[in-house]
Amino acid sequence: MIAVLQRVRQARVEVANQVVGAIGAGLMVLVCxxxxxxxxxxDKLLAKLLKLRIFSDEAGKMNKSVQDLDGQGTCGGLLLVSQFTLAADTTGGNRPSFTQAAAPDEGRRLYDYLVSRARALHPDVATGQFAADMQVHLVNDGPVTIPLRIAPATVAG
Known part of the structure; x- marks a missing residue:
């Protein structure tokens, strides 16, 4: 799975001019x-998202995770947004290929699974809308933007 996470002060997703998901301070995560x-x-991606220490502590050092913010007067929200274009391959010319993205049904199944697990493990989870034309609004904090790739495990032969 591929993710691009951004530490935000606030973020929201709109579909057809309606807000479908919003958070205060936390992580806005594009997921493919x-x-x-x-x-x-x-599961590995979610574990990394919840534990990654990219929020400032009292000394201004990146020592807190989104989970560490919860319950301390600051909302540690997660906004999970599906985005198959993260799998773009631009090596073959000027038009990206998306052949490495999961098929739509499988992508939806894995996105829904990620959202379900996130909601079971974290108190503030919002989402975009799978396969919709979304407008994402955010106030990037820092800015802090981090790409993540969790590769499938390979079987030793």
Whole structure:
């Protein structure tokens, strides 16, 4: 799975001029399932999102995770937004290829799984709308933007 996470002060997703998901301070995460991804990659990605220490502590150092913010007067929200274009391959010319993205049904299944697990493990989870034309609004904090790739495990032969 591929993700691009941004530390935000606030973020929201609109579809047809209606807000479908919004958070205060936390992480806005663009997520893409690739061919061969399974629930195991989604679980690893979620574990990394919840534990990654990219929020400032009292000394201004990146020592807090989105989970550390929860319950301290600051909303540690997660806004999970599906975005198959993260799998773009631009090596073959000027038009990107998306052949490495999971098929739509599988991408939706893995995205829904990720959202379900996130909601079970974190108190503030919002989403975009799978396969919709979305407008994403955010105030990037820092800015801090981090790409993540969780590759499928390979079987040793």
């Amino acid at each position: 399932a690739e061919r061969g991804d399974t629930e195991a990659e989604a």
